[in-house]
Amino acid sequence: MLTLADTQFSSRLFTGTGKFSSSKTMVGAIEASGSQLVTMAMKRLDLKAGTDDILAPLKASGVKLLPNTSGARNAQEAVFVAELSREVLGTPWIKLEIHPDPKYLMPDPIETLKAAKMLCDKGFVVLPYVHADPVLCRHLEEVGCAAVMPLGSPIGSNQGLATQTFLKIIIEQANIPVIVDAGIGAPSHAMQAMEMGASAVLVNTAIASSRDPVAMARCFKSAVAAGRDAYLAGLGITSSVAQQTSPQMPLTAFLES
Amino acid sequence: MSFYDELKLLSREQLKLALYSIGPAEVERALVNSEGDLSSLMALLSPAAEPYIEEMAIRAAEITRQRFGTNIGMYLPLYLSNLCANDCDYCGFSMSNKLKRKFLTADELQQEMNIIKGQGFDSILLVSGEHESKVGIDYFCSMLPLVKKQFSYVAMEVQPLEEDEYRRLVNLGLDAVMLYQETYNPTTYQKHHTWGKKQDYRYRVESPERIARSGVDKIGLGVLLGLDDWRLDALLLGHHLSYLERHYWRCRYSLSLPRLRPCTGGISPQTVLTDKGLVQLICAFRLFNQQLEISLSTRESASFRDNLYGLGVTHISAGSSTEPGGYSNPKSQLDQFEINDDRSSAETVNAMLAKGFTPVWKDWQSEWVNLA
Numbered sequence: 001m002l003t004l005a006d007t008q009f010s011s012r013l014f015t016g017t018g019k020f021s022s023s024k025t026m027v028g029a030i031e032a033s034g035s036q037l038v039t040m041a042m043k044r045l046d047l048k049a050g051t052d053d054i055l056a057p058l059k060a061s062g063v064k065l066l067p068n069t070s071g072a073r074n075a076q077e078a079v080f081v082a083e084l085s086r087e088v089l090g091t092p093w094i095k096l097e098i099h100p101d102p103k104y105l106m107p108d109p110i111e112t113l114k115a116a117k118m119l120c121d122k123g124f125v126v127l128p129y130v131h132a133d134p135v136l137c138r139h140l141e142e143v144g145c146a147a148v149m150p151l152g153s154p155i156g157s158n159q160g161l162a163t164q165t166f167l168k169i170i171i172e173q174a175n176i177p178v179i180v181d182a183g184i185g186a187p188s189h190a191m192q193a194m195e196m197g198a199s200a201v202l203v204n205t206a207i208a209s210s211r212d213p214v215a216m217a218r219c220f221k222s223a224v225a226a227g228r229d230a231y232l233a234g235l236g237i238t239s240s241v242a243q244q245t246s247p248q249m250p251l252t253a254f255l256e257s
Numbered sequence: 258m259s260f261y262d263e264l265k266l267l268s269r270e271q272l273k274l275a276l277y278s279i280g281p282a283e284v285e286r287a288l289v290n291s292e293g294d295l296s297s298l299m300a301l302l303s304p305a306a307e308p309y310i311e312e313m314a315i316r317a318a319e320i321t322r323q324r325f326g327t328n329i330g331m332y333l334p335l336y337l338s339n340l341c342a343n344d345c346d347y348c349g350f351s352m353s354n355k356l357k358r359k360f361l362t363a364d365e366l367q368q369e370m371n372i373i374k375g376q377g378f379d380s381i382l383l384v385s386g387e388h389e390s391k392v393g394i395d396y397f398c399s400m401l402p403l404v405k406k407q408f409s410y411v412a413m414e415v416q417p418l419e420e421d422e423y424r425r426l427v428n429l430g431l432d433a434v435m436l437y438q439e440t441y442n443p444t445t446y447q448k449h450h451t452w453g454k455k456q457d458y459r460y461r462v463e464s465p466e467r468i469a470r471s472g473v474d475k476i477g478l479g480v481l482l483g484l485d486d487w488r489l490d491a492l493l494l495g496h497h498l499s500y501l502e503r504h505y506w507r508c509r510y511s512l513s514l515p516r517l518r519p520c521t522g523g524i525s526p527q528t529v530l531t532d533k534g535l536v537q538l539i540c541a542f543r544l545f546n547q548q549l550e551i552s553l554s555t556r557e558s559a560s561f562r563d564n565l566y567g568l569g570v571t572h573i574s575a576g577s578s579t580e581p582g583g584y585s586n587p588k589s590q591l592d593q594f595e596i597n598d599d600r601s602s603a604e605t606v607n608a609m610l611a612k613g614f615t616p617v618w619k620d621w622q623s624e625w626v627n628l629a
């Protein structure tokens with residue numbers, strides 16, 4: 001079981017709501033994924049119309065909602081969106097996303113830390129989306145975030161774990177859950193993140209943009225479960241040590257004399 | 258949760274059982290998957306790892322060279338005082354020991370520093386016994402600025418202090434604090450600390466956390482090898498280290514692994530740690546933590562020390578005196594313990610160079626600290 005703030009999750013696969021062809025496919029995929037936490041962009045909700053093709057089916061499906069601040073370009077805007085979502089959706093959970101760069105949607109570390117601190121102080125359950133920067137993750141943990149969500153590669157790029165080296169350091173050091181977000185394009189990427197010891201992964205594009213999102217959601221479900229089990233069982237090690245030649249004079253020969 | 262609370266949740270019996278029932282397969286696995294993994298550290302410290310000592314040494318040498326090159330940091334202890342209000346049955350400074358007591362005046366301190374400086378050292382370790390009224394925080398605060406004028410890197414090995422006292426010292430330029438737990442077995446701890454403030458096991462266990470919060474650059478941890486089962490003590494030291502790294506990541510950490518040495522009125526070791534055992538221990542910690550600094554004092558013999566460069570040791574003292582005023586007036590019989598490697602620093606360095614290692618005298622710039 002994964003505990004995030006005060007909530008327990010039996011599934012370590014989190015999903016999103018963007019890029020689906022219809023809300024029916026979206027709900028079908030979410031159900032097939034087994035996911036219990038689903039993120040959703042506040043900017044997508046049509047608050048004035050009162051009805052919504054995303055929110056209503058999501059609510060009906062019973063998953064926990066994780067509103068996100070996607071679209072915000074600085075801390076102030078993100079805090080505004082979070083306040084709005086708490087008011088409208090009645091949840092203090094917020095996935096903090098700040099990307100001032102419209103091309104690659106790279107998260108802004110400085111504004112994210114600023115907003116995270118403000119939101120934690122206001123009692124939000126903050127899950128920040130960040131670059132795979134170990135020191136930034138330390139800072140976010142210190143200001144009280146419930147988890148960190150470092151990226152595997154640029155969002156929506158399906159390139160997998162390009163940041164693997166840094167994700168390893170983050171996972172080693174964190175005292176809060178590490179959720180690998182963005183860039184996971186195939187079930188094997190998700191499995192790899194889980195084998196490394198990630199607490200969970202968030203997958204959206206890879207499922208939504210597949211030819212058969214429901215089938216793909218199912219594949220991710222088993223990949224995440226298998227990766228987690230492999231991590232717990234302890235991976236065998238690819239070794240270079242066994243083939244090493246010993247130095248001519250053993251390093252510990254002095255102990256014999 | 259402080260480390261003291263975490264420690265309470267660990268069962269010593271279960272850990273010990275696990276440590277002594279480890280088999281070769283677990284050691285082989287640990288050899289290639291050692292970093293940051295406490296169960297691997299346990300395997301490498303176990304008796305089952307003894308036949309693998311050469312493999313451990315090769316791996317430790319590789320990692321050490323990759324991280325530290327051929328550098329060996331040079332430091333020297335300067336004893337401020339041998340006054341002590343505690344009784345620790347392994348230490349020559351114990352209160353009940355009949356011993357001429359003294360603490361350095363500012364002039365005497367200056368004399369000592371001139372000699373040490375003259376040998377080329379720029380990193381110094383100030384040592385004293387525990388005597389609140391005469392050698393307490395006010396004394397340290399008055400002496401530290403004098404020391405900081407001459408040495409870039411200043412470490413202290415004195416009684417545990419309060420957090421705000423550490424902060425005062427850090428503001429005066431203190432760079433590092435060495436504080437050794439001696440043993441993580443509370444029963445053994447009580448047995449050897451028979452009088453005085455040091456009897457408070459919990460206060461000592463929690464000290465590194467207070468030190469870390471004061472913003473110091475480096476914290477030195479250690480156990481006195483020989484007081485209790487060294488394998489288990491070393492393993493718990495590993496637990497302590499990883500707790501601190503998890504919670505106080507801005508600090509650097511170093512390790513000291515002193516073996517119990519003869520001293521006036523002192524006890525002899527309960528469990529003997531052989532040379533081979535000490536090599537195993539050093540290599541195990543290097544495999545566990547690549548960044549960890551490991552320092553080796555002159556308690557160890559010259560030939561043994563010369564063989565340990567490269568296996569994980571990163572800092573050494575040389576030409577040390579362990580008595581207050583001992584550099585200006587050697588052999589006044591005020592020592593804390595007997596020195597084993599009594600070569601001068603120049604002799605030590607020559608032997609080091611011959612082995613292909615490089616002494617590093619200066620590795621710090623004090624002006625950069627406390628700019629904020």
Ligand code: SF4
Pocket residue numbers: 341342343344345348349350351352385386387455
């Ligand atoms: S070990 Fe420290 S506290 Fe104990 S007697 Fe020696 S100097 Fe005093």
